Amino acid sequence: xxxxxxxxxxxxxxxxxxxxxxxxxxxxxxxxxxxxxxxxxxxxxxxxxxxxxxxxxxxxxxxxxxxxxxxxxxxxxxxxxxxxxxxxxxxxxx
Amino acid sequence: xxxxxxxxxxxxxxxxxxxxxxxxxxxxxxxxxxxxxxxxxxxxxxxxxxxxxxxxxxxxxxxxxxxxxxxxxxxxxxxxxxxxxxxxxxxxxxxxxxxxxxxxxxxxxxxxxxxxxxxxxxxxxxxxxxxxxxxxxxxxxxxxxxxxxxxxxxxxxxxxxxxxxxxxxxxxxxxxxxxxxxxxxxxxxxxxxxxxxxxxxxxxxxxxxxxxxxxxxxxxxxxxxxxxxxxxxxxxxxxxxxxxxxxxxxxxxxxxxxxxxxxxxxxxxxxxxxxxxxxxxxxxxxxxxxxxxxxxxxxxxxxxxxxxxxxxxxxxxxxxxxxxxxxxxxxxxxxxxxxxxxxxxxxxxxxxxxxxxxxxxxxxxxxxxxxxxxxxxxxxxxxxxxxxxxxxxxxxxxxxxxxxxxxxxxxxxxxxxxxxxxxxxxxxxxxxxxxxxxxxxxxxxxxxxxxxxxxxxxxxxxxxxxxxxxxxxxxxxxxxxxxxxxxxxxxxxxxxxxxxxxxxxxxxxxxxxxxxxxxxxxxxxxxxxxxxxxxxxxxxxxxxxxxxxxxxxxxxxxxxxxxxxxxxxxxxxxxxxxx
Numbered sequence: 087x088x089x090x091x092x093x094x095x096x097x098x099x100x101x102x103x104x105x106x107x108x109x110x111x112x113x114x115x116x117x118x119x120x121x122x123x124x125x126x127x128x129x130x131x132x133x134x135x136x137x138x139x140x141x142x143x144x145x146x147x148x149x150x151x152x153x154x155x156x157x158x159x160x161x162x163x164x165x166x167x168x169x170x171x172x173x174x175x176x177x178x179x180x
Numbered sequence: 181x182x183x184x185x186x187x188x189x190x191x192x193x194x195x196x197x198x199x200x201x202x203x204x205x206x207x208x209x210x211x212x213x214x215x216x217x218x219x220x221x222x223x224x225x226x227x228x229x230x231x232x233x234x235x236x237x238x239x240x241x242x243x244x245x246x247x248x249x250x251x252x253x254x255x256x257x258x259x260x261x262x263x264x265x266x267x268x269x270x271x272x273x274x275x276x277x278x279x280x281x282x283x284x285x286x287x288x289x290x291x292x293x294x295x296x297x298x299x300x301x302x303x304x305x306x307x308x309x310x311x312x313x314x315x316x317x318x319x320x321x322x323x324x325x326x327x328x329x330x331x332x333x334x335x336x337x338x339x340x341x342x343x344x345x346x347x348x349x350x351x352x353x354x355x356x357x358x359x360x361x362x363x364x365x366x367x368x369x370x371x372x373x374x375x376x377x378x379x380x381x382x383x384x385x386x387x388x389x390x391x392x393x394x395x396x397x398x399x400x401x402x403x404x405x406x407x408x409x410x411x412x413x414x415x416x417x418x419x420x421x422x423x424x425x426x427x428x429x430x431x432x433x434x435x436x437x438x439x440x441x442x443x444x445x446x447x448x449x450x451x452x453x454x455x456x457x458x459x460x461x462x463x464x465x466x467x468x469x470x471x472x473x474x475x476x477x478x479x480x481x482x483x484x485x486x487x488x489x490x491x492x493x494x495x496x497x498x499x500x501x502x503x504x505x506x507x508x509x510x511x512x513x514x515x516x517x518x519x520x521x522x523x524x525x526x527x528x529x530x531x532x533x534x535x536x537x538x539x540x541x542x543x544x545x546x547x548x549x550x551x552x553x554x555x556x557x558x559x560x561x562x563x564x565x566x567x568x569x570x571x572x573x574x575x576x577x578x579x580x581x582x583x584x585x586x587x588x589x590x591x592x593x594x595x596x597x598x599x600x601x602x603x604x605x606x607x608x609x610x611x612x613x614x615x616x617x618x619x620x621x622x623x624x625x626x627x628x629x630x631x632x633x634x635x636x637x638x639x640x641x642x643x644x645x646x647x648x649x650x651x652x653x654x655x656x657x658x659x660x661x662x663x664x665x666x667x668x669x670x671x672x673x674x675x676x677x678x679x680x681x682x683x684x685x686x687x688x689x690x691x692x693x694x695x696x697x698x699x700x701x702x703x704x705x706x707x708x709x710x711x712x713x714x715x716x717x718x719x720x721x722x723x724x725x726x727x728x729x730x731x732x733x734x735x736x737x738x739x740x741x742x743x744x745x746x747x748x749x750x751x752x753x754x755x756x757x758x759x
Contacts, residue, residue, distance in 0.1 A: 101307075126299075135265045137264045137266045137267055137292050138266040140296055173521075173648065
């Protein structure tokens, strides 16, 4: 099992497009992946479920804990953390 | 009957006067019935889910045509919810516990809706409406009822509803809607966004009493900017608002009419003012705001949300749709500009310490000729009958430009051999967004037909500052003398080589920068559509010779702060001179 903590800086938090991107990325891995909102009490949510992610209510500035367990756990955590770390970059450079 | 005012949230400006159309969605009460065995109930769920998936796909396309891709993506969220493992698990548990499928779906969707509402965050709670909408769709399909919606509206009316979901409004004819009034919702609810996109007046959150107060056919006055709905208005009130409505419409038409004209300096020099566009909705906004063309069409929208790279046919269709919406205006389309800061799932990006200095833009395209060839082929085929030029992002040297040119020629030759219709000899240019490209414009001109300055990245690379990093935000200065000198070098070199040079970075839409850029001889200014009317207006008040003198003076100033101050006083004087 691999886990990493990261802060969500996106202005809408894990919602809308960022949430959809996060879930789509998670769905690309075989490992079981969970996310916990460290700034709100509650159970960990299935990272492959958009509804579960939304019920975490992760807003801007909240810290989350991403945990994966399975054959590609390292990759899964790395990719999801990179996505959050890159702020789900929406506007391309021009 | 005395007129009765209701107050809500002003969601979209404008005034509507007319009869009310009460929209009440069909009753979907689940009849009580003994449940079948769990296997057959589950099979019915799966069948309804497949049918729901098909409906959502169709609705997505219809809404995209109506208001653009961005708003239509709400149905992608619905599709994700429909296939969601958490919702599925809740339904499965209920069915296994002996419940009928309709009730299992309805309770599960409600259950998740309540969980979302308990986040006590407006943004997240708004998604509760979406999951309930998905639940209603499934129940409706399970009950074998046809979809209800507003598509049947045949007389122009003000829609009055508890709330409107995207499913309700898909297929709605905007000609038939004078305005929208809802009991629930907020500034970011679907009805509000839809109304603003379509330019219809709307008031939301009018409160629980709305549906009781308004009967079908009641005359109403809806005042978007004031968040006001008047039910059963007096004759004088109606007359007063009719006058206001006429004035309001005239004002909006003049604003647009002026922007549609070309921008010319006081000494008669014609300047192109174009739009930066990233999807169909922004292309429409470009036309509405009087863009002379599109100076930057980003193509990333096709690549980022997908599991697989977009195929040739899909790209052709998407490009054509956007090209056609631009009514013959010239278009510069930029090839894929992605990097490790926003990796699509199908490209394995190494985790990079410096994604902005890493594998991105033209570097990715040249390393993945399979992806790039598909894009070039799609652009060439979609461009038939349109005025299109191709632009390459993040160039640093001549080899890159030559290689892209070769690939473009190969793609053209292939299409010719296959007998597919395509545009021939498209002009190909490059973004000038690295300091390397800015100082090499004279050399790059050998292989590039035109140039466009990307000042956001140029500033970032020239000043070695990450524009997304808050702790160095103060170092990011687009009016820094170093950036301005790179811009001057690039413009002068392009013109000496007889080539056209525009700008599609934020600087092009910044009033403080426009007079300098005009003085430096920039051929085209491309910006977010909403900025176009203001910049056209500014250019038409400037004199070409004065701007040249201004640019000479500003380029001698030692710091960005000096440039800012100089330009602020220049703009103040300009405003004073024009009264």
